Amino acid sequence: MTLPDSAVAMVPAPSAGSRAPAAPRPRVVSPYNPANAVTASRFLFLPPFVWAVDSGHHQWATLFILVCGLLDKLDGLAARIFDCRSPFGELFDAITDGICYGFMLIVVAAYGWAPVLPVVLIIALGLLNTGMRGIYTKRAGRTVNYKSYGMERIVAYTGYLIGFATAAFEVTFFYWLFVPLMALTVAHDTKRMLVDPIPPAAEGA
Amino acid sequence: MTAEILSPTAFAWFVTILTGGVAGAWGIYDAISLVRARNADSRDPLVRDRRFGYVIGIAIGVIGVMGCLRFHDVM
Numbered sequence: 299m300t301l302p303d304s305a306v307a308m309v310p311a312p313s314a315g316s317r318a319p320a321a322p323r324p325r326v327v328s329p330y331n332p333a334n335a336v337t338a339s340r341f342l343f344l345p346p347f348v349w350a351v352d353s354g355h356h357q358w359a360t361l362f363i364l365v366c367g368l369l370d371k372l373d374g375l376a377a378r379i380f381d382c383r384s385p386f387g388e389l390f391d392a393i394t395d396g397i398c399y400g401f402m403l404i405v406v407a408a409y410g411w412a413p414v415l416p417v418v419l420i421i422a423l424g425l426l427n428t429g430m431r432g433i434y435t436k437r438a439g440r441t442v443n444y445k446s447y448g449m450e451r452i453v454a455y456t457g458y459l460i461g462f463a464t465a466a467f468e469v470t471f472f473y474w475l476f477v478p479l480m481a482l483t484v485a486h487d488t489k490r491m492l493v494d495p496i497p498p499a500a501e502g503a
Numbered sequence: 504m505t506a507e508i509l510s511p512t513a514f515a516w517f518v519t520i521l522t523g524g525v526a527g528a529w530g531i532y533d534a535i536s537l538v539r540a541r542n543a544d545s546r547d548p549l550v551r552d553r554r555f556g557y558v559i560g561i562a563i564g565v566i567g568v569m570g571c572l573r574f575h576d577v578m
Binding site: 353354355357358360361446447448450451452454455458461462465467468471472475476479482483486490494495497 | 506507508509514515518519521522529533548549552553555556557559560562563566567569570571573574
């Protein structure tokens with residue numbers, strides 16, 4: 299099986315006797331690992347989520363988004379426990395966030411559970427950010443998952459947004475206040491990705 | 504499968520506690536982190552990004568708590 303370059307993590311090679319420690323050699327992390335399995339399992343909740351929204355079961359829909367959000371936190375934990383962190387896994391997690399949350403936002407907006415205009419703006423800003431990440435990857439010359447503290451918080455808020463829609467919990471208030479926050483974060487990240495110097499590759503990246 | 508898991512009142516309070524609790528704790532945590540990062544080198548882009556993230560976290564925390572208060576007609 300051929301593994302992508304991004305699945306390679308650096309680990310120190312075992313030293314022999316009293317000799318000086320050898321230089322780190324690459325360790326191959328399979329993309330078929332427990333952490334990525336947890337990440338991939340989030341897709342399983344999309345059909346039941348659509349069923350719950352279509353049937354008008356607000357509480358079940360909330361439960362499914364809650365489990366989906368919980369799995370988002372668990373994959374990082376699984377990666378640490380099983381020592382299978384890799385740049386591919388981080389990228390896969392980010393892509394899964396985008397697909398799952400983007401799809402769920404479209405569903406709640408399509409069924410009239412969330413206002414359409416903020417959802418359109420949120421998805422447009424998300425796509426813009428994805429494009430910037432692509433440009434940043436080309437600038438960096440390596441597969442990287444761009445780390446942004448602001449965007450991490452915005453992604454978590456997005457999960458909550460879907461929950462607010464399914465629970466009919468101050469939907470208009472939360473959706474409209476989210477848009478300027480996300481626009482501000484995307485502008486901040488765009489400046490970092492396109493203008494600021496690229497930091498050196500971290501070990502293992 | 505039944506349409507309801509909890510009674511409407513219990514469900515409303517469940518969402519309130521989940522939102523208000525997480526948002527409040529998150530806002531306080533990021534406020535403390537922001538204060539702790541005040542002596543870090545501002546010329547470092549990573550430090551600036553971290554501070555920006557903390558400010559966004561505080562804003563999200565405030566919005567979350569405000570939303571809960573609005574839902575229960577406190578604000």
